[in-house]
Amino acid sequence: MARAVRELLIGIGEDPDREGLRKTPDRVARAYREAVEGLGREPSEVLTTVFDEGHDEMVLVRDIDFSSLCEHHLVVFSGRAHVAYIPNNRGQITGLSKLARLVDLYARRPQVQERLTSQIADALVDVLEPRGVMVVVEAEHLCMSMRGVRKPGATTVTSAVRGQFLSTATRSEGMSLILGSRR
Numbered sequence: 164m165a166r167a168v169r170e171l172l173i174g175i176g177e178d179p180d181r182e183g184l185r186k187t188p189d190r191v192a193r194a195y196r197e198a199v200e201g202l203g204r205e206p207s208e209v210l211t212t213v214f215d216e217g218h219d220e221m222v223l224v225r226d227i228d229f230s231s232l233c234e235h236h237l238v239v240f241s242g243r244a245h246v247a248y249i250p251n252n253r254g255q256i257t258g259l260s261k262l263a264r265l266v267d268l269y270a271r272r273p274q275v276q277e278r279l280t281s282q283i284a285d286a287l288v289d290v291l292e293p294r295g296v297m298v299v300v301e302a303e304h305l306c307m308s309m310r311g312v313r314k315p316g317a318t319t320v321t322s323a324v325r326g327q328f329l330s331t332a333t334r335s336e337g338m339s340l341i342l343g344s345r346r
């Protein structure tokens with residue numbers, strides 16, 4: 164990666180050996196390694212703690228900050244994820260922090276927002292076997308604000324809905340709880 168960044172610097176007409184840039188290839192390599200540290204990790208690694216709490220109503224963690232890498236331009240898209248599920252009949256729930264860890268696991272890799280959203284939902288379905296899942300992701304894409312079409316402030320909203328959340332009443336209950344987070 165560091166070699167590639169050195170080439171990139173040459174490509175943009177810079178001198179990679181000048182003082183300010185000498186350490187840049189290594190720094191950028193470390194930064195990218197951190198940005199993709201979710202690659203190769205499995206949701207079962209983070210959704211480890213399951214409690215038999217007998218709670219069978221909706222659980223929602225909203226406003227989970229994340230940043231990810233747009234796989235088309237390798238620049239950041241970032242925003243907030245809202246993750247809701249309805250536990251299964253055994254009332255099995257997971258640790259709240261695990262939902263945020265799951266968001267990071269899928270955000271920390273080259274992504275498109277739609278896939279990020281559905282991967283979070285599908286992982287919860289697979290591991291927790293809940294009666295329903297709803298994931299809403301709101302993000303701003305730097306590839307749309309700093310370059311290209313240059314529309315800073317444009318927000319992309321995606322959702323993935325599974326199981327009981329497909330019913331109109333449950334979906335709108337979930338949505339209104341999520342929208343309640345707007346400041």
Ligand SMILES: Nc1nc2c(ncn2[C@@H]2O[C@H](COP(=O)(O)OP(=O)(O)OP(=O)(O)O)[C@@H](O)[C@H]2O)c(=O)[nH]1
Pocket residue numbers: 233234235274275276277304306307310311312
């Ligand atoms: N659906 C979707 N599109 C994305 C996402 N991130 C970036 N894109 C889009 O991917 C597209 C790539 O389009 P291309 O025409 O191949 O690339 P480009 O010439 O750089 O496109 P512009 O951004 O329009 O300048 C752009 O329209 C981006 O806005 C994402 O998460 N989901």
Ligand SMILES: [Zn+2]
Pocket residue numbers: 233234235236237238304306307
């Ligand atoms: Zn992009």
